[in-house]
Amino acid sequence: MAAAAAPQMVTANRLSDGAVVYFTASKGWSENFTDGAVWSDKESADGALSASEEAVKARLVVGPYLFDVAVTEAGPKPTSARERIRADHKPTFEPDTGSWTGPIAD
């Protein structure tokens, strides 16, 4: 018997600025990871991915895809480093964006 598929979510990048967005239960999109819908079986996940293609046609998002999450008591968590970083919408350190006069934070 095949192993049970991991719960999944649908994500994409917004067309206008490339920002990370998540497909919600109401078939909308949100920048907040926690707003994203979790699909616990392959059939519903594939269905969500198909539904998300409407937003591609509507020029809202680019390249939707499914990714695995682990459902914990605190809510769903991405299982890959890549998706953990995407969910934060920024690098894991503070880029050298501003004036140089202050020390770079640890």
Added chain:
Amino acid sequence: MYRYDEFDSTIVQERVEQFRGQVARRLAGELTEDQFRPLRLKNGLYLQLHAYMLRIAVPYGVLSSKQVRKLAYIARRYDRGYGHFTTRQNIQFHWPQLPDVPDILQHLAEVEMHAIQTSGNCIRNVTADQFAGVAADEIEDPRIWAEIVRQWSTFHPEFSYLPRKFKIAVTGAPDDRAAVRVHDIGLRIVKNEAGEAGFEVWVGGGLGRTPIIAVRIRKFLPKEHLLSYLEAILRVYNLLGRRDNIYKARIKILVQATGGDKFAAMVEEEWEKIKDGPLHLPQAEIERIHRYFAPPSYETLDHIDPAFETAKLENPEFARWARTNLAKHKVPGYAIVNVALKLEGATPGDASADQMDVLADLADEYSLKEVRVTHHQNIVLPNVRKRDLFALWQRLKSANLATSNLGFISDIIACPGLDYCNLANARSIPVAQRLSRHFSDPRKLDAIGELRLNISGCINACGHHHVGHIGILGVDKQGQEFYQVTLGGSSKDDASLGKIVGASFSEDDIVPAIDTIIETYLANRADKAERFLDYYRRVGMDPFKEALYGPATARRPAAE
């Protein structure tokens, strides 16, 4: 310095308008992403993890102060206040918005810049020795030839859809600062027995998932035949390079599969047909390009500047910077200044908009308006009078740009990694930041001596880990970041590829592992003159394996 001619201005301006139309059509739904992607990539626009990324060409790493100021302006107005200098001497902005990109390209066009040849399966932006035209050890200025290659390769119709991307590097000095042996084509200006300058031609080098050192296919190519010879190489590759497998499509795979001698023979056969055709370079044309790079008006100065010597005596910190960050200029009384973008704890290659403005001001005041970008992700002010060095250093210091670590372990090359890049498996920058903090004591740096440490976040090797004396490669193990360590790489004249030391290290263990490697070297080297690379080449991997993993008898076989 080189200026655009009327052809360049026209094609760049037309390209901006074309792309403006393409973006408008994409946003209006007239182009799908599949249709738009190749168009945006031809204008250097990628879609990364969190945002778009615009990669801007800096042909052979040369920038004017005016261009640097424009980059600062773009960083502030259209991005997040900083830019990232890359291992191909380019600059990337990591947060542009799609509707703004045509305006950004328009701003760039106003200062003779663009994003052409920074993506796609074409001949990419040509790279060169960052000390071109000013290095004391130079045979001839490679910028002339890099520019001739640029003009020939830009929008070359035959080579716009190569099997894969194609990178050419040129150096004019015996000390290879352009890593020519790890490029698709590496050109070294050499002299023949008659004392004439020409090119030694290396082909089929590269890093990525199949790292290979290039093979020399010609010892000496007369200069007037450069373009016809390059055309012959590209034609053979374009016809025979694999298009069925992206991982086997680079010229290095073709050269290895064919054999260097046979590949060279095929190139020579093709070249014989075209060498005296339209690509034969007339002397007048070579001289015309030479004039673009006529030396600036240098003052007649003594080799030794008393004020510079006194400042070094009075200020040990300045003396250290002068020792580590200056290179020998061909003109007496001048120095080449390396500005390391490798501040402790910062991102290798990043410069804030404010820092870019400072660099532009300093170039105006002290470096005859010129700036260079290095493939080590640092900046060069190529024309500084020795008498100005102390004042320049003070200004750099106040802008956090006077880090004295050039060529040391904390002068790290790092790709953007999983913090930005869609292809990455692991983060590079945080590892570089932690290592730069760990190895921040100047006395420690001096004790370790010359050491190149390069980090890539995936097998595509944008961080050149294969040619670091110590290389770090980020890998993904079931969603966790791990780091594989290689030892013994070099991109110089003694080019070599690093070998994997053993099983990879977790994020927490990678800095201690590098520390162990360094301590093993320090405890066992023959003397202080034996560099890390020399020690590794003498003793091999065993002492490092034992220090990292225990005695061989107690060790489990390495996973990698």
